[in-house]
Amino acid sequence: MYDKKAILQDLYDRLYKAFGPRHWWPGDSPFEVVVGAILTQNTAWRNVKKAIGNLKAGNLLAPDVLYDLPVQDLATVIRPAGYYNVKARRLKHFIEFLFRESGGDLDRLLARDLGALRNELLAVNGIGPETADSILLYAGDKPTFVVDTYTKRILFRHGLMPEEASYDEVRDYFLDSLVPDVAMFNEYHALLVHLGHTFCVKRNPKCEKCPAMGWNDE
DNA sequence: TGCCAGGCCGGGT
DNA sequence: ACCCGGCATGGC
Numbered sequence: 408m409y410d411k412k413a414i415l416q417d418l419y420d421r422l423y424k425a426f427g428p429r430h431w432w433p434g435d436s437p438f439e440v441v442v443g444a445i446l447t448q449n450t451a452w453r454n455v456k457k458a459i460g461n462l463k464a465g466n467l468l469a470p471d472v473l474y475d476l477p478v479q480d481l482a483t484v485i486r487p488a489g490y491y492n493v494k495a496r497r498l499k500h501f502i503e504f505l506f507r508e509s510g511g512d513l514d515r516l517l518a519r520d521l522g523a524l525r526n527e528l529l530a531v532n533g534i535g536p537e538t539a540d541s542i543l544l545y546a547g548d549k550p551t552f553v554v555d556t557y558t559k560r561i562l563f564r565h566g567l568m569p570e571e572a573s574y575d576e577v578r579d580y581f582l583d584s585l586v587p588d589v590a591m592f593n594e595y596h597a598l599l600v601h602l603g604h605t606f607c608v609k610r611n612p613k614c615e616k617c618p619a620m621g622w623n624d625e
Numbered sequence: 626t627g628c629c630a631g632g633c634c635g636g637g638t
Numbered sequence: 639a640c641c642c643g644g645c646a647t648g649g650c
Contacts, residue, residue, distance in 0.1 A: 451630040
């Protein structure tokens with residue numbers, strides 16, 4: 408049998424073998440990754456793509472441009488992403504933080520130490536743990552682990568974590584079990600999301616995919 | 626047609 | 639320290 412740590416490496420190996428590389432994050436630049444990370448909060452990516460498409464079409468996908476764009480106008484542009492009023496404010500909060508900290512230079516901001524930058528990001532209104540870790544890993548190439556609803560659900564269904572486990576408990580489980588590697592952490596989270604997309608949503612009696620995964624037992 | 630999607634905040638116990 | 643309502647569009 409596996410010990411609690413080895414099973415996470417085994418899970419990764421199996422997912423990679425089954426699905427192959429996912430080529431994440433879908434985004435052309437670190438700044439686009441940051442914007443996408445905020446826009447995708449509790450939102451399907453296909454809707455985020457429309458919003459990012461709008462930003463690109465208006466040549467708005469740059470820190471200095473968004474800094475000057477009225478929040479009301481920003482909300483209109485990102486409308487397809489949903490929660491557009493709160494997300495417009497959240498984007499503005501990040502942009503203000505970016506200019507306050509590094510004069511709008513994202514590369515310089517991302518050059519900071521992982522632990523310190525994580526705390527600073529978490530202090531920005533609208534950036535929680537998953538958004539912070541997504542930015543750090545996918546825009547900053549830093550060895551942190553991104554935990555989302557799929558991650559928790561998959562670990563819970565396999566009896567690896569209690570359902571009520573906190574974000575940091577799940578994250579620490581990965582960080583304590585795996586040899587730190589940015590490319591692998593990148594791939595691992597993408598594979599977990601892919602598994603979530605592919606096989607199951609919730610423990611739903613009407614879901615035809617759940618029985619095949621043994622997730623509707625009891 | 627209702628349910629779900631790559632969360633997070635603020636106010637109330 | 640939790641718990642919960644609010645935030646909103648688009649696809650299946």
